[in-house]
Amino acid sequence: MAQHHLLPLILALILLIRPSSSSSDETPALFTDPTQILFSGQNLTDGVLTLSLYSDCRLILYKVGSLVLDFGTSTTSTHCGMLVSDEGQLLLIPDSERTPTQTIGRITNSANYALLFLNNKLGLFGPAIWNNGVRLPTLSISHELTLNHKKLKAGSADNFLVSGDVVTGSANGDVVIARNGDVSTVITSSCKLIVRNDTSGESIWQTRPTSAAPVECWLRLTYNGMLLLEGRNGSGLFTQWTGGYEAREGTYVCLLRYFGRITIYRLKTWLYDGSSSAAAAAPAVVAKKIKMVTA
Numbered sequence: 001m002a003q004h005h006l007l008p009l010i011l012a013l014i015l016l017i018r019p020s021s022s023s024s025d026e027t028p029a030l031f032t033d034p035t036q037i038l039f040s041g042q043n044l045t046d047g048v049l050t051l052s053l054y055s056d057c058r059l060i061l062y063k064v065g066s067l068v069l070d071f072g073t074s075t076t077s078t079h080c081g082m083l084v085s086d087e088g089q090l091l092l093i094p095d096s097e098r099t100p101t102q103t104i105g106r107i108t109n110s111a112n113y114a115l116l117f118l119n120n121k122l123g124l125f126g127p128a129i130w131n132n133g134v135r136l137p138t139l140s141i142s143h144e145l146t147l148n149h150k151k152l153k154a155g156s157a158d159n160f161l162v163s164g165d166v167v168t169g170s171a172n173g174d175v176v177i178a179r180n181g182d183v184s185t186v187i188t189s190s191c192k193l194i195v196r197n198d199t200s201g202e203s204i205w206q207t208r209p210t211s212a213a214p215v216e217c218w219l220r221l222t223y224n225g226m227l228l229l230e231g232r233n234g235s236g237l238f239t240q241w242t243g244g245y246e247a248r249e250g251t252y253v254c255l256l257r258y259f260g261r262i263t264i265y266r267l268k269t270w271l272y273d274g275s276s277s278a279a280a281a282a283p284a285v286v287a288k289k290i291k292m293v294t295a
């Protein structure tokens with residue numbers, strides 16, 4: 001499994017590539033693909049919420065500076081790393097143990113997962129039910145991990161749609177509906193969805209077909225996790241393109257990664273649901289000690 005395969009590399013990173021204390025990266029998300037690591041001393045901050053990982057693997061969620069959730073993961077270590085596994089768990093890896101010793105969340109099927117903030121809540125998302133097929137333009141994950149460490153931390157997410165949301169384009173011109181670093185997602189006046197590299201002007205990915213004449217068009221994420229590009233012309237409503245498939249009803253997010261991938265994730269579990277009492281959220285979280293056998 002990818003997890004076991006990557007572990008030695010991840011441990012090497014945690015032990016050798018300790019981040020400088022002057023880190024000011026804003027990293028409001030953590031993804032499994034490619035693997036990203038939050039190091040102790042670093043924070044994930046989004047709006048009023050800050051998730052902090054400490055050197056003893058303590059994981060604390062703050063809301064405007066006040067502690068709202070202690071995940072109960074502290075151990076004896078002088079450095080710690082955290083990642084989202086491809087089985088949908090948060091793994092905490094202290095340098096004293098050199099294997100993950102604490103997990104948060106239940107194991108679910110092997111897939112792509114993400115730790116995301118959404119409307120002042122913090123949740124584990126996944127499995128990813130669909131993506132547009134755009135891949136990282138690098139050779140391999142190991143290459144990415146070892147040589148491009150800065151990229152790992154650039155895990156910025158743009159949650160451009162939550163199930164139930166509709167974003168509208170225009171018959172009068174292109175409308176940018178999401179932006180992440182170099183790339184943006186656009187609804188064109190010919191009712192096409194494009195992921196564009198804003199630096200080079202190149203199109204990374206696009207939908208078909210294209211309407212012959214400019215038309216009013218909108219993008220909608222359903223409560224079943226389907227992405228629909230729809231429009232209205234002289235003949236009435238039409239569906240121009242659909243992404244994904246009809247899954248079971250739930251909370252879904254659709255987001256744009258910095259390299260042009262659009263992914264739809266299902267909410268797996270809220271780790272913090274915004275309720276003021278930390279005790280209310282805590283039972284949803286299982287932090288437990290494990291001993292992981294690595295082959």
Ligand SMILES: *[C@@H]1O[C@H](CO)[C@@H](O)[C@H](O)[C@H]1NC(C)=O
Nearest residue numbers: 023041042043050052062065
């Ligand atoms: C992380 O957040 C904590 C709690 O708000 C804060 O004390 C600390 O300075 C932050 N660290 C960084 C590197 O921003």
Ligand SMILES: *[C@@H]1O[C@H](CO)[C@@H](O)[C@H](O)[C@H]1NC(C)=O
Nearest residue numbers: 211233234235236238239240
């Ligand atoms: C409206 O759009 C649909 C789907 O693209 C197309 O089949 C139909 O001919 C269009 N009607 C008009 C009046 O443009």
Ligand SMILES: *[C@@H]1O[C@H](CO)[C@@H](O)[C@H](O)[C@H]1NC(C)=O
Nearest residue numbers: 182183197199200258259260
């Ligand atoms: C966008 O284009 C620029 C210039 O060609 C390139 O350096 C960059 O890597 C591209 N970014 C993506 C995400 O494709």
